[in-house]
Every structure is written in C-alpha cells, then in structure tokens.
Amino acid sequence: MTQLIVIGAGLTGLMAAHTAAQAGLQVRIIAKGMGANHWHAGTVDVLGYHPRDSRQPVRRPLESRDVLVAEQPGHPYARVSPEEMQAGLEAFTRLAQEAGLPHRGSDEPGRNLLLPSPVGAARPAFLAPEAQLAGELGRDEPMLIVGFQGLRDFYPQLVAENLGKQGVTARAAFLPLSLVTRERDRNHVQLAKLLDEPERVAGLGRALRGLVKPGERVGLPAILGFQRHREVLASLVEQVGAPIFEIPTLPPSVPGIRLHTALARRLEALGVRIETGMEVLGFHGEDGRVLWVETETAARPLKHRAERFLLATGGVLGGGFQSDHTGRIWEGIFHLPLTLPQERSRWFRPRFLDPAGQPVFQGGVPVNGNFQPVDPASGQPVFANLWAAGNTLAHADPIHERSLEGVAIVTGVAAVKAMVGDRAPANS
Amino acid sequence: MHTISWHSVELTLDECIKCNICTSYCPVAEVTDLFAGPKYSGPQAQRFRENGQPHSPDHSVDYCSGCRVCNDVCPTGVRIAEINAKARAQMVAEHGIPLRNRLLGRNELLGKAGSFAPHLANLALHNPVSRVLAEKVVGIAREAPLPRWSTEGTFSAWMKRTRHRRLRSDKKVVYFHGCATQYYEPFIGQAAVMVLEQNGYEVLVPPQNCCGLPMLSNGEFDAAERYHRGNVARLAGFGLAGYPIVGTSTSCTLTLKEEAPELLDKEDPGSQALKQATWDIFEWLRELHAEGQLSTDFRPLSPDEERLVLPYHAPCQYRAHRIGKPALEILSLIPGLDLRESHARCCGIAGTYGYKAEKYPVAMDVGRELFDFVAAQSGAEITACDSETCRWQLEHGTHLPSRHPIEFLAAAYGRYDLERRRAVE
Ligand code: SF4
Ligand code: SF4
Numbered sequence: 041m042t043q044l045i046v047i048g049a050g051l052t053g054l055m056a057a058h059t060a061a062q063a064g065l066q067v068r069i070i071a072k073g074m075g076a077n078h079w080h081a082g083t084v085d086v087l088g089y090h091p092r093d094s095r096q097p098v099r100r101p102l103e104s105r106d107v108l109v110a111e112q113p114g115h116p117y118a119r120v121s122p123e124e125m126q127a128g129l130e131a132f133t134r135l136a137q138e139a140g141l142p143h144r145g146s147d148e149p150g151r152n153l154l155l156p157s158p159v160g161a162a163r164p165a166f167l168a169p170e171a172q173l174a175g176e177l178g179r180d181e182p183m184l185i186v187g188f189q190g191l192r193d194f195y196p197q198l199v200a201e202n203l204g205k206q207g208v209t210a211r212a213a214f215l216p217l218s219l220v221t222r223e224r225d226r227n228h229v230q231l232a233k234l235l236d237e238p239e240r241v242a243g244l245g246r247a248l249r250g251l252v253k254p255g256e257r258v259g260l261p262a263i264l265g266f267q268r269h270r271e272v273l274a275s276l277v278e279q280v281g282a283p284i285f286e287i288p289t290l291p292p293s294v295p296g297i298r299l300h301t302a303l304a305r306r307l308e309a310l311g312v313r314i315e316t317g318m319e320v321l322g323f324h325g326e327d328g329r330v331l332w333v334e335t336e337t338a339a340r341p342l343k344h345r346a347e348r349f350l351l352a353t354g355g356v357l358g359g360g361f362q363s364d365h366t367g368r369i370w371e372g373i374f375h376l377p378l379t380l381p382q383e384r385s386r387w388f389r390p391r392f393l394d395p396a397g398q399p400v401f402q403g404g405v406p407v408n409g410n411f412q413p414v415d416p417a418s419g420q421p422v423f424a425n426l427w428a429a430g431n432t433l434a435h436a437d438p439i440h441e442r443s444l445e446g447v448a449i450v451t452g453v454a455a456v457k458a459m460v461g462d463r464a465p466a467n468s
Numbered sequence: 469m470h471t472i473s474w475h476s477v478e479l480t481l482d483e484c485i486k487c488n489i490c491t492s493y494c495p496v497a498e499v500t501d502l503f504a505g506p507k508y509s510g511p512q513a514q515r516f517r518e519n520g521q522p523h524s525p526d527h528s529v530d531y532c533s534g535c536r537v538c539n540d541v542c543p544t545g546v547r548i549a550e551i552n553a554k555a556r557a558q559m560v561a562e563h564g565i566p567l568r569n570r571l572l573g574r575n576e577l578l579g580k581a582g583s584f585a586p587h588l589a590n591l592a593l594h595n596p597v598s599r600v601l602a603e604k605v606v607g608i609a610r611e612a613p614l615p616r617w618s619t620e621g622t623f624s625a626w627m628k629r630t631r632h633r634r635l636r637s638d639k640k641v642v643y644f645h646g647c648a649t650q651y652y653e654p655f656i657g658q659a660a661v662m663v664l665e666q667n668g669y670e671v672l673v674p675p676q677n678c679c680g681l682p683m684l685s686n687g688e689f690d691a692a693e694r695y696h697r698g699n700v701a702r703l704a705g706f707g708l709a710g711y712p713i714v715g716t717s718t719s720c721t722l723t724l725k726e727e728a729p730e731l732l733d734k735e736d737p738g739s740q741a742l743k744q745a746t747w748d749i750f751e752w753l754r755e756l757h758a759e760g761q762l763s764t765d766f767r768p769l770s771p772d773e774e775r776l777v778l779p780y781h782a783p784c785q786y787r788a789h790r791i792g793k794p795a796l797e798i799l800s801l802i803p804g805l806d807l808r809e810s811h812a813r814c815c816g817i818a819g820t821y822g823y824k825a826e827k828y829p830v831a832m833d834v835g836r837e838l839f840d841f842v843a844a845q846s847g848a849e850i851t852a853c854d855s856e857t858c859r860w861q862l863e864h865g866t867h868l869p870s871r872h873p874i875e876f877l878a879a880a881y882g883r884y885d886l887e888r889r890r891a892v893e
Contacts, residue, residue: 073543078489223501229492292492308809315792317540337790338726339743359543 042068044459045333045344047373048352048360049314050075051445052430054303055128055452056350058135061310063460069312070335070344072319075300076358076431076444081288082262082295083165083172084132084143084449087117088152088442091397097164100150101446102126114435116447119409120454124463128450133167139302140270143167146176154178156259156287158194160185160202160210164442169295171264171273174257175285181257182209185287186248188217191231193290194261210259213251219243220263231263232294241265241272245279252282262286262294269298318342320373330423333373348459351376351413351428352452355404357439360432371405371432376413376422379403379434397440404434411455429455481551483544484511490538490548495813496531499833503531506538509555510548517555529555531830533818534685535784549788553685553731560687566607569686569820576647576678576695586617609828613817613864615652615856623654627661627673633893634661637670642706644724644746646717647678648856656856658891659878660716660749666881667756667763672711675702679723684731685819696728700738707745714749716874718785718854719819721748725789748786749874750794750854757798766880768804777847780873781810781838781862783855784818795854795873802880808845812838815853817861832865839865850886852876 044060046053049071060067087101090108098104102122109118117125136143145167146153152164154177162177175183183203187196196212203210220226221234235241252258264286265272277284288295304314318335325331330349334341351373353360363369367384380403381387387400405413405428412421413428429451431438438444457463490506491497497505504513504526513526532552539549608614620626623645627634641664649657661671680695703713703724715721724746729739747755756762770776782793793809800807815835816822822831842851843866851870853859859870871886878884883892 072545074489074493074541076543078492078543079487225501225504227488227491227505230498233498292488297492305811313792317787317790318792319545319790335790338722338788339746342791 042066042344042346044068044348044350044456045070045346046350046352047071047320047333048075048354048358048430049300049304049316050352050354050358050430051077051303051448052354052432052452053350053352054300054307055132055135055449056352056429056456057312057314058303058307058310059131059453059456060460061307061312063456063462065460067312068344068346069307069314070318070320070333071314071316072353072359073316076354077296077300078293079291080293080296080299080445081163081165081172082169082293082299083153083155083163083288084129084167084445085164085442086129086152086166086446086450088164089440091437091441097152097154097162099152101152101166102150108441112435114406116433116436116451117443119407119411120450124454124457125450128453129167129446131453132449135303135306136169136299139306141169141299141302143169144173156199156203158199158261158287158289160199162206166446169286169299171262171269171284171286172288172295173285174283175259175287177203177206177208179257181255181283182211183259184252184256185210185212185259186251187212187214187261188220189214190217191228191261193228194287199259199287215244215247215251219247227292228261228263228289228294229266229292229297232266232269232298235263235265235272236268238275241275242279245276248276248280248284252280257283257285259285259287262288266294266298323374325423328421328423329425330374348425348427349423350455350459351405351426351432352430353432355431355438356380356400358431361404369400369403374413374422374426376405376428377416379406379416397437401439402435402437404436405432406434410458411451412458427455427459480545480547481511481514484546485544487543490542490546493537493541493813495535495537495816495834495837496533496830500531500830502528502830504528506532506548506552510538510551511546513555514551517558526555527559530559531827532556533814533816533821533827533831533834535814535818536787537784537813540787550730553687556685557687557689557731560689565686565688569688569824580651586619590616590619607825608823609825611864612823612828612831613857613860614823615648615860618652618654620654623650623657624673626654626658630891630893635665635668635670637668639668640670640672640711641752642672642674642703642711642713642745644676644679644703644713644715644717644720645673646715646720648717653856655889655891656716656872656874659872659875659884660714662878662881662883662891662893663749663753663874664714666765666878666883667753667761672706674706677702679717679720680728681719681723682820684723684727685821689732692728693732696723696732696734696739699724700736700742703745704738704741707741711745712747712752713742713745714747714752716749716854716872717856718748718783718789719857721746722785722788727788748789748791748794748854750798751789751791753798753877754794757801762798762801763881764801766802767882769802769876769880769886770804773804775804775806777806777808777845777849778876779808779810779842779845779848779851781812781815781841781851781853781858783853783858784814785855795852799852799873799876802876805876805880808848810838810841812841814838815858815861815865817857819857822857822861831861835861835865838862842866842868 185196200210200212509529516525680692683692816831
C-alpha cells in the first residue's frame with residue numbers, strides 16, 4: 041500500500057513528497073489542479089516584511105524570525121527551530137540544483153535580495169533563480185529595462201520610473217515583439233517556449249546589443265526560454281556582453297511554472313507519481329485514523345488508500361478552504377477546525393491595505409509541534425495519521441509577510457521529518 | 469433541435485479567477501493564434517452566451533480540440549472543455565453542420581458500410597486520388613491517418629466464430645467494443661477477451677451501438693442523443709443487474725460515463741445506471757488487482773534477457789475520466805518491460821479534430837511534443853496508447869507501430885501475438 045499520500049501539488053506538497061521519498065517512503069501526490077507556484081515569481085520569500093512594521097523590508101529573515109515567533113508563538117515558523125529552518129531551505133536549494141534550476145541568495149549570506157517587481161517596486165526575496173540575481177537593486181550598474189511592443193502587462197517605462205524613484209538609475213526601451221513571434225496575442229508562457237528556439241534568441245541578442253550602453257545591465261520580462269532557459273540566458277549574456285536579468289511578470293508566471301515543472305520532473309524521476317485533475321471530495325475515517333480519501337471521477341468516487349496523509353492544499357488563496365455567502369469558512373477535505381473568523385464582516389479590516397493585514401488570510405488549521413492538526417479544545421490530534429503543512433496552517437499571513445514559499449518549504453520538510461520521527465519536536 | 473442547456477457547466481464558471489494557467493498549458497493555443505485559448509473562449513466568452521444571447525461571440529472556439537488539458541490544470545475546477553463543447557453545439561445550432569463533420573460523426577455507419585467489402589472500401593478510401601478529392605470536396609486532410617477496415621470480419625463475427633471456445637463462468641463482465649474495435653481493429657477486442665478470460669470472467673457482448681461521441685464533438689447533439697438512448701435501452705439493464713461494463717476505447721467509456729449524460733442533460737435512471745456500471749478496462753483491472761484478484765502470471769515480452777523499451781502515452785480521455793493512468797500501473801507489473809511515460813499534453817488528433825483539413829497542421833504541431841518524446845527514447849521500436857485515433861496519429865507521426873496496452877497485457881499472459889495482432893488460443 042502507498043505509505044504517504046500528499047494532497048496538493050504546490051511547493052509544500054512537492055517538498056514534502058521529496059522529503060518523504062528521500063526517507064524511503066512510497067509516496068504519491070494527488071491534486072485538483074496546478075499548484076500556486078504558477079502565480080509566483082519563482083523566488084523563495086522567507087520573510088519580506090515584519091507584520092508589525094510593514095514599511096521597511098526585512099534585511100535578514102532568519103534573524104527576524106526570532107522576533108516574529110516571540111511575538112506570534114503560534115506562527116508556523118515557531119514550530120521549527122532555526123536549524124530546521126536552515127536545513128529546509130538547504131533541502132530546497134539542493135533539489136532545485138538537481139532539477140536544473142539553481143537558486144541562490146544574496147552575496148552577503150543571510151541577507152534578503154531586493155529585486156524589481158513587475159512594476160518596478162522593490163521585492164524582498166531570500167533565494168532567487170539565477171536569472172533574477174543581476175536585478176539586485178543594491179548593485180551599482182545602471183539598468184536598461186527592455187519591453188516588447190504589443191506585450192501585455194509589462195511596461196518598461198513604468199518599471200524604470202518607479203526604480204528611479206527609489207534611487208536606482210534606470211532607463212527604458214522597447215523592442216518589436218516580432219523578434220519573438222509574428223502571431224497575435226501570445227502570453228508570457230507561450231513566448232518563453234518560442235524563445236527555446238536558438239534562431240529567435242540570436243535575433244533578440246542582436247537587437248539588445250544595439251540598445252545597451254557599456255556598463256549597463258539589462259532587465260527583461262521573464263520570458264527567456266522555458267525548457268532551455270539556462271542555455272537561452274547564457275547565450276544572451278554572451279551575445280550582449282552585459283549582465284541580464286528577468287523581471288517576473290503578472291500571472292501566469294514563467295519563473296513559477298519553470299520551477300514547478302523542474303521540481304515535478306525531478307520528483308517523478310525519483311519515483312513519485314503526481315496526479316492532477318483529482319479533486320478530493322471526501323474521506324473515510326475509523327478509530328481516529330483516515331483510511332482513504334475519495335476523489336471525484338467521471339463515474340464514481342475513486343478511493344485512495346494510504347498509511348498516512350499530508351494536507352498541503354493551501355489556504356484561502358490556494359483553494360484549501362471553502363466558504364459560503366454567510367462567511368462560514370471550512371477546510372475542504374477533512375473539515376478540520378480552523379482559526380478563521382466565521383462571519384463575513386470579520387474577514388477584512390476597513391482598510392484595503394491595512395498595515396495589520398487581513399484576518400481572513402491569517403487563520404488556518406491549528407497544528408501541534410509535530411504538524412498534526414489538532415482539536416483546539418483538547419489539543420489532541422484530530423487523526424492519528426494526518427499531517428498538515430504550508431499555507432494551510434494557522435497564524436501566518438504569507439502575503440503580508442512575504443513568507444509564502446518559506447512557510448511552504450520549511451513546514452513541508454519539517455512535517456514529513458516529524459512524521460517519520462526524524463526530528464526533535466520544537467517547543468510549541 | 470436539441471436545446472443547449474448551460475446548467476451543469478455554468479456552476480463552475482464563477483470559480484474562474486482569471487489566472488490564465490489554462491492558457492499557458494493549452495496545446496492548441498500554443499501553436500496557433502487562430503484559437504483565443506481556454507480562458508477567453510471558455511469562461512470569458514461564456515458570459516456572452518448565456519441568457520438567450522442571440523449569437524455565440526467567439527467562433528474560434530471551433531479550434532478547441534477538447535483535449536481537456538485546461539480542465540486538468542485549472543486550480544479552481546472550471547469545466548472549460550465542456551463549456552467549449554457546448555459553445556460548439558450552439559454554433560452548430562446557429563449555422564448548421566458541414567457535410568464533412570456529418571461524415572466524421574458517422575463512425576458507425578461508415579464502419580458498417582465499409583465492412584461489407586472491406587478490401588474494396590480500403591482501396592476506395594486509401595488511394596491518393598480519393599484522398600485529394602476528399603480534401604478538396606469535403607475537407608478531410610489528405611495526409612491524416614484514417615483507419616482501414618478489418619478484412620477478417622468484425623469483432624462480433626469473431627465472437628460468434630469462436631463461440632465454442634469462449635469461457636463460461638459465474639463471474640461475468642460485459643464488454644463494450646465501440647465502433648473502432650468492431651469494424652477496424654477487432655484484435656483489440658480479442659485481446660480484451662483473452663485478458664478477461666485469463667482472470668476467470670465470462671465475457672458478454674450484447675448488441676450495442678456507437679456511443680455517439682463523434683457527433684457530440686462535432687456539435688450534433690440530436691443525433692448523439694438517439695445513439696445514447698439506444699445504448700441505455702440495450703445496456704443499462706446489465707448495469708442494474710450488477711454486471712460491470714468494461715471498454716477498451718477510452719473515448720467510448722468516457723461518453724457512456726459522462727459526456728453523453730452531461731452534455732445532453734440526461735438524468736434518467738437508465739443513463740445513470742449505465743454511467744455507474746461503465747469502466748475503462750484498466751480502471752477495472754486495477755480494482756481487481758487492489759483486491760488481490762488479478763492474475764499476475766506474466767511472462768516477459770521480449771524473448772531474450774533484454775528489456776522491451778515501451779513509450780506509453782496516456783490519451784487525453786484519461787484526463788477526463790479523472791482516474792489517473794491505470795494502464796501504466798498495470799503494465800508496470802509485467803516483468804522486463806521498460807515503460808517510459810510520456811508527459812506530452814496531446815497527440816494532436818483529438819478524436820476527429822486532426823482529420824479536418826484546416827486543423828491538420830495544428831494537430832501535427834500539437835503532436836510534435838509527443839513525437840519528439842518518442843524519438844528521444846533510444847531503443848524504442850513500438851509505442852503504446854489506449855485510444856484508437858491517438859494510436860493512428862502516433863504511428864503517423866513517429867513511423868513506429870503502436871499498440872493498445874491490453875494487447876501487451878494479453879501477450880504477457882501468453883494469449884496474444886503482438887506481432888500478428890491476434891488471439892493465441
Ligand atoms: S485556469 Fe481556471 S481559474 Fe485560471 S483562468 Fe483558466 S479557467 Fe480561470
Ligand atoms: S480542451 Fe484542450 S484545446 Fe480546448 S481549450 Fe482546453 S486545453 Fe485548449
């Protein structure tokens with residue numbers, strides 16, 4: 041029988057399954073659709089803003105973690121020790137490397153990078169794919185931001201202007217989209233795939249060489265190749281003779297999809313099956329254990345039996361929770377207790393960008409020190425063989441804190457380690 | 469005229485969060501700008517199709533192949549492909565059906581007609597002159613991989629001929645052969661019978677007709693409904709009596725399970741009984757295996773010690789069954805088989821899509837991903853895929869023979885000749 045079923049194919053699910061496979065468990069992932077990686081910038085944000093002081097980005101997230109967990113003892117980061125946090129991030133870095141998509145952090149170890157967002161704001165990130173590193177705002181070279189005429193959702197003037205306001209020297213230029221394609225209305229992912237073809241890269245390289253001034257670095261929308269991304273980047277750098285970096289675009293996000301695809305292929309090579317299009321509708325529990333979950337099919341529910349289950353379906357945004365018009369919110373599969381407000385009027389604060397964040401994004405499934413969902417009244421695990429990780433967990437506000445990937449990776453790894461008894465439980 | 473109801477799909481429409489993940493994975497939108505892509509043609513255009521709007525706003529939806537990659541990747545569960553199928557039906561209701569689509573929809577009629585004189589029919593259809601004519605006059609692409617009629621009689625005829633050899637048992641299962649097995653590839657049915665009998669089941673093949681899918685996918689809902697009613701009348705009783713109905717054609721079984729009842733809004737007990745009783749054959753064998761009942765008396769498929777490299781492509785319909793890849797799971801039990809799983813999104817053919825002259829180039833561009841995958845598997849001299857039209861397309865695109873997984877399984881039981889494609893009894 042399958043030893044572990046992970047529900048959810050986002051970063052949490054992938055990291056959890058990888059950890060389990062390495063521990064020798066026979067593991068399978070089932071998911072309703074593609075994970076939230078597809079919306080993300082492809083970076084690993086561990087802690088970008090301190091929830092109490094959201095004006096200044098956090099400089100050293102692993103150190104700020106201590107302050108955060110002192111203030112918020114229920115935070116998922118409080119369930120792991122600093123060493124475990126470090127180890128989880130290293131596990132990711134190794135996996136990404138093996139998957140052919142290396143990620144690195146700042147040259148100054150332990151520091152957040154500051155990278156340009158799609159509108160030129162500063163975006164703190166702890167680890168970034170190679171292609172984004174030269175966008176670090178702290179570097180000296182002036183920037184040339186290049187867009188394509190007719191490409192939606194990327195406006196180089198806007199990016200350059202906003203960067204300028206933050207003291208970064210940046211100018212903007214346009215190239216014709218016909219360098220990449222003559223077809224109409226292509227989205228970023230389709231363009232990235234077209235750039236896998238060397239002739240197109242050569243054409244783009246020539247055009248860029250004509251634009252760039254000595255000493256500049258070049259920022260482009262993140263469409264520099266898909267399967268052959270690293271070759272495409274290397275070839276452009278060589279042709280243009282300047283540092284080149286990608287700026288992630290609005291969803292669908294090429295760096296996010298590249299990361300998902302690379303990790304998924306790597307996991308499959310390690311024998312982990314990933315099945316999408318499988319929506320879990322129910323489960324069967326007996327004597328405090330989950331015996332199987334059932335997914336919807338064209339004819340009849342399909343049972344998936346396993347010794348253990350790990351819930352990695354995400355929170356309100358990821359699709360792990362359901363709600364109705366009255367404001368009732370529930371966890372969609374096991375109906376686990378949630379710490380979320382059950383009245384619509386309490387989901388949001390009056391101000392859209394309230395510095396304290398929005399309550400509806402801060403609640404989730406409460407767990408014990410071993411990442412087992414608990415009944416808040418008794419503190420006892422709801423099911424003996426059920427674990428939860430990632431943004432399903434209560435007491436984090438990943439959007440506000442910019443901790444989405446950090447929470448996913450660190451808790452995904454730690455939950456499986458707790459499951460297989462490979463860790464000393466952190467004080468909870 | 470069948471009225472097009474949006475009842476079951478409109479419920480998912482509001483789930484769309486406009487993330488465009490579907491557009492990023494749609495294999496058709498990737499290779500042509502003649503199709504606006506799943507988000508625009510599906511949930512977006514749908515807003516303008518509801519509530520008695522006089523015209524369908526987006527005709528490019530005709531380029532949707534129905535592969536359902538979009539449904540599979542959508543994080544919120546929007547039934548995009550079904551929205552598109554209904555939109556095509558609405559276009560048919562508005563503009564009528566081209567003769568070509570009518571022809572392609574009449575799989576069963578064509579099958580029957582050709583079977584009277586298969587040699588002649590093959591000659592008549594497969595010579596270059598008639599292929600050029602077919603393209604010019606009706607718009608069926610001249611290069612597209614059309615099947616050949618079986619020259620050894622239909623599958624039913626074989627069942628009749630071998631009546632005295634068929635297993636009698638208390639354990640019975642109904643086999644749904646579909647048009648392709650009946651008229652073009654009776655050996656697929658033979659392999660299925662061999663596998664089922666090996667596991668101690670008597671195989672019943674009651675009268676049945678075309679599942680109606682070719683008509684559904686060309687938007688001819690009226691005709692499809694007549695076919696579906698016929699199958700309910702003939703088969704639902706077996707379901708109610710507790711017999712599983714298994715099929716080797718992933719598209720026929722899908723139609724009986726879901727396509728027909730859902731697109732035609734069939735909620736009658738007969739349609740529901742048929743739906744509940746229908747299984748893809750490997751889905752059913754996987755259950756058997758889970759219960760420890762599947763015979764695993766396999767012999768290796770290659771004569772020497774060498775492993776047989778087998779690229780396997782799961783057809784798009786499995787995505788719609790939402791049962792994973794059961795054929796892959798069962799084939800992996802066969803010793804000495806080096807299975808290589810394809811992650812290509814679609815072979816391109818998508819039922820009758822790739823037969824249409826204007827869509828043939830799109831289909832071949834979509835299939836490139838799969839053809840390249842097969843070419844990259846060194847040592848591969850044969851491929852496997854569950855769906856008939858996909859196999860024909862695979863052979864067309866790779867120049868390698870392609871077989872149904874059930875043929876490999878029957879061969880591994882020593883009851884089928886993979887080379888000559890016939891039962892060994
Ligand atoms: S993937 Fe689903 S939610 Fe996203 S745009 Fe497409 S239909 Fe909408
Ligand atoms: S069914 Fe296939 S071709 Fe049609 S929109 Fe979806 S992904 Fe594209």
